Amino acid sequence: MASRPTSQGGRAPQRRRGHERVAALLAAASGCFVEKGYDAATMTEIAARAGAAIGSLYQFFPTKEALAEALMADHAEALYARMDRLVAQAPGCATEELAARLVRTFADYRRQHPSFVILVEAGGSLPPMLGRTIRQRMRDYLCQILAIHAPGLAAGELRPAAMVVQQLMKAAVALQNERPAALRQAAQDQLRRALALYLKELTESRPAPT
């Protein structure tokens, strides 16, 4: 399932060995990005960590940016899959439970894909289009969920509400850094509470048309 760097410049792997190489390279890059940040991570270290020569790395990923794009593509795919499940489960969901699932989904995702956050926050160091489109699509997903859960919501308030929920999810991810674990847990509980309160208010704002 590892994405092939077909999209940008680099030659795509075709033999089996190539795919394994690409997977190892991607994993090594992910690790380096997490440990040192996108800018500080060096191509030579990434190659060494994957047990490959620097030339092999450049054969599949002609630039560091291409590496980031490939990683982002993989992560985005996994995220979209989770959001699809969330949308599917939304209809028969109490407000409290929806809030719990939202924060749990995002908090868990960060644990399993640590480099994703690193890359989307890499700001000025790589083309802003990448994070842009992902954030936009996430916002669309949240709009869907809100439309299902708060059907009486005025059309003009749907997107702003989705933006706020998106920021709350970002907060859930950020809280994942906190230590000790007990404090982190308590904070995430409070965040879930705040989200549930807000969702409830949205739902009850206009119960239903006549």
Next chain:
Amino acid sequence: MASRPTSQGGRAPQRRRGHERVAALLAAASGCFVEKGYDAATMTEIAARAGAAIGSLYQFFPTKEALAEALMADHAEALYARMDRLVAQAPGCATEELAARLVRTFADYRRQHPSFVILVEAGGSLPPMLGRTIRQRMRDYLCQILAIHAPGLAAGELRPAAMVVQQLMKAAVALQNERPAALRQAAQDQLRRALALYLKELTESRPAPT
């Protein structure tokens, strides 16, 4: 009021011209950081932007990190001043008004000190102690405000609640990026609403002891 780089290595300005230079250098650095990011900003460009030679820059700030520290110190001072005012005004403040003041304070601060956010989010590229202590102190300020506004709150829930409010403030700052202006305004209104709801819940959770 511009901070002198006395704290770290660099020679401190003593004549009047020196202070003007340092101020210009700091302003130039702030601009470069905002436009290109901390890592991408170069010392040569910062010096050029301030109308100074590269040597003059290194006379006052022996390293790029020292520049960031000096900027952070200035910004932190200004932020703490605002927080002091906020704490002072907290006692006689309705919940709705407190929420409004909080988001307005942070949103305004970002407009006036754009480089602050850039630096605190520079993550792995500069010592983490800088952002750490500032975030910690901000959290303490929020604890004070919450203790005033929700005196019935259990001691164990005070810090987690402050952490959540802190994340909401971060969200208010992030929303400042959104365009067009109408959408941003609507989102910030919604965020204020969510914050007010949460604060109200905290306040009413345990009205008062017997």
Next chain:
DNA sequence: CTCCAACGTGAGGTCATCCTCACATATCGT
């Protein structure tokens, strides 16, 4: 006026990083 420390200057040293390239090796269809 004189002098000295603060301040100003910019060419260049040093270093790390990104990326290239010419050639070696592995893998597969025929």
Next chain:
DNA sequence: ACGATATGTGAGGATGACCTCACGTTGGAG
């Protein structure tokens, strides 16, 4: 077996960034 193509390799070029240093300039104290 044998080419053809994919894959592997690492020394080195090119670039640019950070920072130094030896010397010139300014401005205020005695």
